[in-house]
Amino acid sequence: MGSVVTYHFPARGKKPPVVLKWYEKGYDVPLPKRWEDGRKLDGGGGMYMEGSKNTLYHRGMRPTSPEITPKEEFNKLKPELAKIPRTPWGGGGPIEEWVRAIKGEGPAPGSNFDYAAPLTEMVLLGALAQRTGKTIEWDAENMTVKGQPELNKLLKEPMPEGWSYGENLW
Numbered sequence: 001m002g003s004v005v006t007y008h009f010p011a012r013g014k015k016p017p018v019v020l021k022w023y024e025k026g027y028d029v030p031l032p033k034r035w036e037d038g039r040k041l042d043g044g045g046g047m048y049m050e051g052s053k054n055t056l057y058h059r060g061m062r063p064t065s066p067e068i069t070p071k072e073e074f075n076k077l078k079p080e081l082a083k084i085p086r087t088p089w090g091g092g093g094p095i096e097e098w099v100r101a102i103k104g105e106g107p108a109p110g111s112n113f114d115y116a117a118p119l120t121e122m123v124l125l126g127a128l129a130q131r132t133g134k135t136i137e138w139d140a141e142n143m144t145v146k147g148q149p150e151l152n153k154l155l156k157e158p159m160p161e162g163w164s165y166g167e168n169l170w
Contacts, residue, residue: 002026005126022126032057034069128154 002024009018023029029041032048032055041048048057054073058066068074092100097109121140128151129136137146145151156165 003130005129007122007126032069034073036070 004024004027005022007020007022009020011017031041032050034050034055042059045061046057046059047063048055048069054077055069056066057069058064068077094109097106100106101109101112125136125138128145131154132151134148134151136148136151138144139146143155145155159165
């Protein structure tokens with residue numbers, strides 16, 4: 001089993017709309033438009049973003065060593081990229097980052113709630129689309145599926161008697 005999930009994000013301010021495609025293992029991921037001849041995508045996962053001028057690519061889950069393709073463009077941009085401030089990842093993995101953050105001994109974890117909560121919301125909406133086979137239009141403010149109220153019952157686990165969900169914390 002597997003799927004390809006397509007997310008459509010509307011324009012925000014001066015930022016244009018974005019289309020994100022998630023390919024699960026077992027599906028052939030199309031090569032980026034500016035990919036070098038003969039080079040293959042790594043089978044171990046990763047991501048790429050195609051912009052109007054360049055393509056950004058990285059292997060694996062965390063973008064610790066992103067690169068721009070084609071390689072000659074990356075080499076031209078390296079001096080400018082070196083000037084960009086880097087996020088101070090704590091390193092050691094998410095549990096170690098979390099413990100250090102609790103102790104006040106370092107930067108916020110790489111997967112802090114400001115980042116992780118919206119990402120989790122997005123991924124779970126993809127899972128809802130996979131599970132139901134339907135296109136989902138999401139009302140983030142009200143945390144409901146637009147135009148398909150029957151899907152809203154799938155958004156939260158049933159609560160035991162005497163318990164309830166609180167207000168949206170984000």
